[in-house]
Amino acid sequence: xxxxxSHRGYSALYRENSPSAWIAAVDAGADGIEIDVRRSxxxxxxxxxxxxxxxxxxxxxxxxxxSEQIQAYQAAGEPAAPKLDLAxxxxxxxxxxxxxxxxxxxxxxxxxxxxxxxxxxxxxxLGLHSxxxxxxxxxxxxxxxxxxxxxxxxxxxxxxxxxxDILRLWESMTSLERISRLRAGHRTLWMxxxxxxxxxxxxxxxxxxxxxxKDAGIAGFLVNxxxxxxRALNY
Numbered sequence: 001x002x003x004x005x006s007h008r009g010y011s012a013l014y015r016e017n018s019p020s021a022w023i024a025a026v027d028a029g030a031d032g033i034e035i036d037v038r039r040s041x042x043x044x045x046x047x048x049x050x051x052x053x054x055x056x057x058x059x060x061x062x063x064x065x066x067s068e069q070i071q072a073y074q075a076a077g078e079p080a081a082p083k084l085d086l087a088x089x090x091x092x093x094x095x096x097x098x099x100x101x102x103x104x105x106x107x108x109x110x111x112x113x114x115x116x117x118x119x120x121x122x123x124x125x126l127g128l129h130s131x132x133x134x135x136x137x138x139x140x141x142x143x144x145x146x147x148x149x150x151x152x153x154x155x156x157x158x159x160x161x162x163x164x165d166i167l168r169l170w171e172s173m174t175s176l177e178r179i180s181r182l183r184a185g186h187r188t189l190w191m192x193x194x195x196x197x198x199x200x201x202x203x204x205x206x207x208x209x210x211x212x213x214k215d216a217g218i219a220g221f222l223v224n225x226x227x228x229x230x231r232a233l234n235y
Contacts, residue, residue, distance in 0.1 A: 003220035004229050005032040005098055007192070007203035008049060012225035015055065015076045017047040022091050030226040032096030034127070035087055037112070039103045040067045045112060048081035051102070056080035063103070088119045098125045098222075100148060104133040113140055131155070131162050138163035146190065156182060166190055166220070171209070172197025176216050183217040190220035207232035 009021025010028055017036055025033050036049040044067035052059045055075035062070060062081060073080040084099075091097055101112065116124055125144040128134050134145055146166045147159040151173040159167055166188045169178070174191060182189055191213055194200035203224035210221065210232050223229040 002214050002218075002233055003031040003190070004226040004233075005034050005096070005190075005220060005222050006030040006226050007034050007222045007224050008036060009033055010224075010226065011203060012228070015078065017049060017082070018076070018078045019082060019086065019090055020078060022087060025226065026092060026095050028227045029230070030095070031220075032098050032125070033087075033091060034098040034100055034222055035084070036100045036102060037084055038062045038081070039108050039111070040065055040070055042066045043111060044070075045084040045115060046070055046081040047084055047087055049100075049102075053080045084115070085119070088121055093121065093123055096123045096125060097121065098127050098146060100127040101129075101133070104128065104130060104136075106136055109133060109136050110140075113137065116141075125166070127168070128164075131158055134159065134162045134164055153178060156187075160185075160187060168192055168222070169218070170195060170197070171213075174213070179213075179216045179218065189218050190222065191218045192222040205229055205232070 006025035008016035009018060010024035011021055014021035014024050022033055035047050037045050038048050039045050040062060041064055048062055051061050053073050056073035058073055070081050071079055125146050126137055126141060127146045127148045129148045144165045146168055147164045148168050149155045149159060151170040168190045171191055171193050193205040195202035205223055214233055221229060
């Protein structure tokens with residue numbers, strides 16, 4: 001069955017990377033929840049896509065702020081960048097968590113892997129943006145690694161050779177030929193729909209194209225509205 005992961009939580013209806021978006025995604029039956037992760041100046045991991053607190057109309061950089069300073073900022077009545085620990089507590093173990101890791105410095109990756117281990121969360125997928133980060137994590141992390149690479153075809157095979165498990169493709173950079181070539185090697189592929197190169201926001205889908213990509217062999221999609229995507233795929 002095709003997997004549907006909620007992009008930054010149920011972000012079609014709730015503020016991205018917020019507790020409300022996480023719980024709504026669980027209640028809506030999403031197979032997993034994608035969460036963006038950054039690290040504060042004092043080493044605390046928080047959930048935020050951008051390097052600053054734009055959601056709270058503040059341009060200060062998260063990695064220049066302490067966790068206490070960060071937690072003082074609210075957006076739509078919730079923490080602008082909630083702690084990752086909170087996500088681990090609120091999201092059931094049965095729901096997969098995909099961590100889109102924005103800080104891939106070796107020390108940050110090491111500390112994150114320690115936090116994951118100490119949190120006893122087994123259902124976690126690491127979303128990594130570089131081959132170096134994959135090398136760094138593969139020797140210490142036995143779980144699933146998703147490649148959030150630039151999207152260029154030259155990185156497809158090296159990603160798997162370095163120990164990656166699932167390759168994420170951008171919708172606008174994906175052809176049927178590329179999918180067929182990778183699927184011939186029994187590679188697992190997911191797709192982030194929308195975004196640059198399309199006329200839609202990241203995570204927004206076109207139902208006809210979604211079904212086309214599923215039929216071509218895409219096994220999972222990152223979407224803003226998981227229930228709507230499920231209805232589109234089960235037409």
